[in-house]
Amino acid sequence: xxxxQFLPHETILEILSHLPLKELETVAKTFNxxxxxxxxxxxxxxxxxxxxxxxxxxxxxxxxERFPVPHGLESLDLDSPVRKTLSLSRRDVIxxxxxxxxxxxxxxxxxxxxxxxxxxxxxxxxxxxxxxxxPAIIGSALDDLLSSAERVGVTIPPAFIRFLxxxxxxxxxxxxxxxxxxxxxxxxLRIPKxxxxxxxxxxIGFLSYLIDGVMLYLEPGKDGVCSVLTDMEDECPYxxxxxxxxHEEEDCPYVTQEERDxxxxxxxxxxxxxxxxxxxxxxxxxxxxxxxxxxxxYWVCRLEADTVPxxxxxxxHMLVERREIPKKPKEIEELAEDARxxxxxxxxx
Numbered sequence: 001x002x003x004x005q006f007l008p009h010e011t012i013l014e015i016l017s018h019l020p021l022k023e024l025e026t027v028a029k030t031f032n033x034x035x036x037x038x039x040x041x042x043x044x045x046x047x048x049x050x051x052x053x054x055x056x057x058x059x060x061x062x063x064x065e066r067f068p069v070p071h072g073l074e075s076l077d078l079d080s081p082v083r084k085t086l087s088l089s090r091r092d093v094i095x096x097x098x099x100x101x102x103x104x105x106x107x108x109x110x111x112x113x114x115x116x117x118x119x120x121x122x123x124x125x126x127x128x129x130x131x132x133x134x135p136a137i138i139g140s141a142l143d144d145l146l147s148s149a150e151r152v153g154v155t156i157p158p159a160f161i162r163f164l165x166x167x168x169x170x171x172x173x174x175x176x177x178x179x180x181x182x183x184x185x186x187x188x189l190r191i192p193k194x195x196x197x198x199x200x201x202x203x204i205g206f207l208s209y210l211i212d213g214v215m216l217y218l219e220p221g222k223d224g225v226c227s228v229l230t231d232m233e234d235e236c237p238y239x240x241x242x243x244x245x246x247h248e249e250e251d252c253p254y255v256t257q258e259e260r261d262x263x264x265x266x267x268x269x270x271x272x273x274x275x276x277x278x279x280x281x282x283x284x285x286x287x288x289x290x291x292x293x294x295x296x297x298y299w300v301c302r303l304e305a306d307t308v309p310x311x312x313x314x315x316x317h318m319l320v321e322r323r324e325i326p327k328k329p330k331e332i333e334e335l336a337e338d339a340r341x342x343x344x345x346x347x348x349x
Contacts (some may be wrong), residue, residue, distance in 0.1 A: 012038055021046040022106050052225045053282060059197040060229070060279040082301055087312045088320065094301075095321040107317050108310075110285040112159035117172050117292060124299045128174050136164045136181040136206065148187030152265050153220040154202055160216060160284045164206065172293045173288070176302075179209050188218070189271040190263050194254035195275075203229060203271060216284060228281030229275055255313035290318075 007015075016024060016039060025046060028039035041349035057063070081091065084107070106239050108116065120128075163169055170181045184205035191201045214230055221227040255270055263270050281287030285313060293314040299305035 009038065011043075016042060018106075020106075020109060026041075027074070043330050044118070048223065049282065052227070054200075056225060056227055056279055056282075059199055060277055061199075063279050080302060081304065084299060085307050085312075092320045093296075094315065094319045104282070105286055105289055105314075105318075107313065109291065110159075112157075112162060112285065114159070114163065114166075114169055116168055116289060116310055118308045118310070119294070120172055120174060121308065123303070123305045124174050125171075126294070127299070127303070128171075131175070131178065132171070133180040133182070135167045136170055137183050139185060141183040141185045144185055144187035145183065148202075148266075148268050149218075152188060152190075152202055152268060154188070154218040154224055155222055155226075156218070157226055157284055160206070163284075163288065173292050174299065176295065176298050177209065179207060181206060185197070185270060188260050190259070190266075190268050191271045191277075192255045194256075195271075201225075202268070214280070214287075226283060227279060227285060228287040229277050230275055230280050285287075289314075293318075313338050319339075 012035065016027065018026065021043065024039055024042055028036045082088075083092070086217060093219050104165070110116075133291040145156065162182065164183055165321050175180075182205070188202040192201055195198065201217055202219075203217050205215050215229045215231060217225070217227045218227045259270070281290070293311055296305075296308050296311055297315065297319075299309070300307055
């Protein structure tokens, strides 16, 4: 790319516009000012994402422990067939991501078409057949969401709607602990400002487990913040056994009168105060990809299922830690002897 700077401005812009943002950032740091100046406008989405991340961490605290990683994958002692399936060497160990990692998938590109979400192996499909709980959208749930979003001025990510409307895509994400996609009825819920550092934010549940749920978090505006949260509570605060539970204002002691009035005017309910919200993803599709690959990984490692395209690359980038193989006794003796000789030689220098 050494000749890049000698091309016409329009040509440079066209070339750079096709680069992934992280690669574009590298170009901006590598070349001279004219190239950097062209890169800066193209990098605005990356800069915004970083600002949003800092703002969300201030509002919700550091990323929570509830990553979309199935239990039981900690430090797996992988046998040879599984290692071969995942293209791992005998030195590779699967480790869960450290707490507060956001599970960014910089090596992947997401454009909302879900081309990365491949069909499951037949054995996994058969295992999940008895656990299917129906489509994600029931009754007027989607209409409730869209109408409430319009009233409060938030933009629902197109990928979110596309996924929830596509039952085939939903069936491609397995769950080994009773997870089910389900868009909660009644539309968006307003989160009290006292819980999110004075910000104005709304949430909608889309994935439920036995004791907690996962929500999409949105802030007003065309380019408003969008992220993924979990609520850590014995029961989802917005749903019990598939039935939407009304929220009484008296149940939310940290809600101001102004917020109550705004919520009534916007015809949205207020999120109950009982749950603990944790930040687990910066955008919907990235969260979903992490969920997909780690769930399939569980089946591959625990039940010897076939792999899916992209899983080996995901494991390599996100979950592999290379360990040192202990040296044989003879090698250790040779290293010790070399060190002793070097120490003696140092005395005569």
